[in-house]
Amino acid sequence: MRRYSAFAVAREAARYHEGWARAWRSPEPKTKYDVIIVGAGGHGLATAFYLGRNFGITNVAIIEKGWLGGGNTGRNTTIIRSNYLQDPSAAIYEKSRSLYETMSQDLNYNVMFSPRGVLMLAQTEHEVRGYQRTAHANALQGVETEFVGPERVKELVPIISLDGPRYPVLGGLWQARGGTGRHDAVAWGYARACSDMGMDIIQQCEVIGIRKDGGKIVGVDTTKGAIDCDKLGVVVAGHSGTLAEMAGFRLPIESVALQALVSEPIKPCMDIVVMANTVHGYLSQSDKGEMVIGGGADGYNNYTQRGSFHHIEETVRALVETFPMVSRLKMLRQWGGIVDMTGDRSPILSKTPVENVFFNCGWGTGGFKATPGSGWGFAELVAKGHSPLCEDFGLNRFREGRFVDESVAAGVAH
Amino acid sequence: MLILECPCCGVKGEETEFHGGGEAHIRRFGPGSSDEAFHDYLFAKENPRGVHFERWRHVNGCGKWFHVARCTQTLEVFGSYSAQTTEPPQDIKDAITAKRPGWRWREFA
Numbered sequence: 248m249r250r251y252s253a254f255a256v257a258r259e260a261a262r263y264h265e266g267w268a269r270a271w272r273s274p275e276p277k278t279k280y281d282v283i284i285v286g287a288g289g290h291g292l293a294t295a296f297y298l299g300r301n302f303g304i305t306n307v308a309i310i311e312k313g314w315l316g317g318g319n320t321g322r323n324t325t326i327i328r329s330n331y332l333q334d335p336s337a338a339i340y341e342k343s344r345s346l347y348e349t350m351s352q353d354l355n356y357n358v359m360f361s362p363r364g365v366l367m368l369a370q371t372e373h374e375v376r377g378y379q380r381t382a383h384a385n386a387l388q389g390v391e392t393e394f395v396g397p398e399r400v401k402e403l404v405p406i407i408s409l410d411g412p413r414y415p416v417l418g419g420l421w422q423a424r425g426g427t428g429r430h431d432a433v434a435w436g437y438a439r440a441c442s443d444m445g446m447d448i449i450q451q452c453e454v455i456g457i458r459k460d461g462g463k464i465v466g467v468d469t470t471k472g473a474i475d476c477d478k479l480g481v482v483v484a485g486h487s488g489t490l491a492e493m494a495g496f497r498l499p500i501e502s503v504a505l506q507a508l509v510s511e512p513i514k515p516c517m518d519i520v521v522m523a524n525t526v527h528g529y530l531s532q533s534d535k536g537e538m539v540i541g542g543g544a545d546g547y548n549n550y551t552q553r554g555s556f557h558h559i560e561e562t563v564r565a566l567v568e569t570f571p572m573v574s575r576l577k578m579l580r581q582w583g584g585i586v587d588m589t590g591d592r593s594p595i596l597s598k599t600p601v602e603n604v605f606f607n608c609g610w611g612t613g614g615f616k617a618t619p620g621s622g623w624g625f626a627e628l629v630a631k632g633h634s635p636l637c638e639d640f641g642l643n644r645f646r647e648g649r650f651v652d653e654s655v656a657a658g659v660a661h
Numbered sequence: 662m663l664i665l666e667c668p669c670c671g672v673k674g675e676e677t678e679f680h681g682g683g684e685a686h687i688r689r690f691g692p693g694s695s696d697e698a699f700h701d702y703l704f705a706k707e708n709p710r711g712v713h714f715e716r717w718r719h720v721n722g723c724g725k726w727f728h729v730a731r732c733t734q735t736l737e738v739f740g741s742y743s744a745q746t747t748e749p750p751q752d753i754k755d756a757i758t759a760k761r762p763g764w765r766w767r768e769f770a
């Protein structure tokens with residue numbers, strides 16, 4: 248792999264940019280791999296990357312039905328934060344956030360990680376108490392966050408209206424080291440590094456069946472034929488239910504469409520990420536100048552990658568109250584992704600009833616921030632059969648009543 | 662946009678008039694059942710890409726609960742029917758078969 252560097256840019260500039268090589272290979276599938284990962288989203292690719300990097304397992308295929316990064320990875324609003332309430336969540340999200348800090352160097356690929364700070368607004372007394380509690384929990388977990396008052400909020404976000412008629416801003420939970428990243432680049436960077444380690448990324452290839460023998464994995468059937476493997480890691484987000492059905496069990500997951508929208512590009516007006524959970528909206532400004540706005544999730548199972556129209560209205564209506572300037576913006580485009588919701592709003596990184604089949608799913612509306620940490624932990628689980636980062640996120644937690652309840656921390660879609 | 666018809670009052674409306682109530686025809690297991698059955702009742706979800714059966718409530722209308730057979734991929738509605746039944750009626754099953762031959766959902770087909 249040719250490394251990217253300032254020198255390489257200069258060299259290519261001097262010869263009409265004709266020397267750039269493809270970032271990853273597009274091979275035909277082999278008949279057998281040590282590990283097959285289904286789903287080339289950020290989480291699947293990160294899993295493959297750490298299988299190679301941390302455990303030396305490189306006879307790996309990543310199978311993707313569409314194009315890599317074309318699922319939720321390429322559809323999210325890229326908020327990165329780790330201010331969750333429960334210890335197991337703090338552990339995996341904070342691991343993830345810290346991996347983001349060095350990701351561009353680790354992958355030799357600019358993922359545009361921008362630790363601009365994330366502010367979660369408290370707009371009711373209940374929310375004030377909730378976020379103060381989270382700030383205390385974060386202090387114990389070693390996650391740096393702070394509860395700030397309205398004056399500080401106004402300093403951080405000059406465009407905000409503090410005394411909205413219905414929901415005045417009473418304060419906020421501030422994580423200065425949170426921020427955003429470039430979602431596609433995360434997928435592309437991992438893909439390039441995986442390909443470089445000799446792994447096969449097979450796109451336009453859908454897994455349509457899971458073959459097992461005596462409760463043990465044998466391989467998968469795909470639209471490009473049968474492929475065998477010793478171990479199978481399924482990382483397909485919204486499609487986890489259909490893959491589980493192929494493997495012969497059911498998951499505590501429901502799939503719904505979640506949508507986002509962006510405005511026309513405008514001059515810089517807000518340099519942090521703001522989330523307003525009570526009114527169900529969140530906002531940041533992209534490098535291109537668009538206001539990136541996250542909306543609500545549909546209230547019923549579906550796979551439409553579109554989302555119900557009325558959620559746009561609800562989201563924007565709520566935001567206009569807190570950010571009056573939003574009323575002057577034109578919407579540029581809108582899109583949706585299929586998110587995989589669990590009852591406790593925490594992910595599943597787990598062994599399954601089928602031996603050597605592992606599932607990484609349930610990240611729902613908030614898994615982009617977890618991409619590297621999830622890959623790190625899940626690779627360990629697949630390689631060694633157990634992982635401290637994944638321990639509390641097993642499927643058995645439902646049977647045993649050990650929920651990792653993050654419905655407060657993850658109350659809004661992000 | 663999802664358009665549903667309430668079988669209780671006959672009104673047809675778009676989705677904001679209704680509220681989704683999740684998976685239909687769930688058999689409830691209580692004390693005395695096996696751990697397995699109780700776990701599945703509480704947590705194991707049908708989450709198909711295709712034919713699905715759900716409970717809905719006509720919240721901004723007559724307020725009653727009813728059942729809907731629907732495709733989760735296209736939002737096509739095959740029909741709505743009474744909530745006072747443990748299994749989809751034959752005419753609903755036939756309507757699905759006409760559009761999705763070979764469909765299966767739990768023990769129904």
Ligand SMILES: Cc1cc2nc3c(=O)[nH]c(=O)nc-3n(C[C@H](O)[C@H](O)[C@H](O)COP(=O)(O)OP(=O)(O)OC[C@H]3O[C@@H](n4cnc5c(N)ncnc54)[C@H](O)[C@@H]3O)c2cc1C
Pocket residue numbers: 285286287288289290291310311312313314315316317318319320321322323324325326327452453454455482483484485486505506507541582583584585586610611612613614615616617660661
């Ligand atoms: C609108 C929106 C906004 C969001 N905002 C945020 C945010 O601000 N911050 C945050 O942290 N998270 C956010 N999220 C959530 C985040 O996007 C996801 O949790 C995360 O990207 C999931 O990554 P993944 O790799 O698991 O899934 P995906 O990127 O969806 O990858 C799964 C892949 O599996 C493939 N696949 C499915 N079925 C098959 C099959 N049968 N065979 C082969 N391949 C298959 C799919 O094509 C897909 O590419 C948001 C999500 C949405 C939709």
Ligand SMILES: [Zn+2]
Pocket residue numbers: 667668669670671672719722723724725
């Ligand atoms: Zn009615």
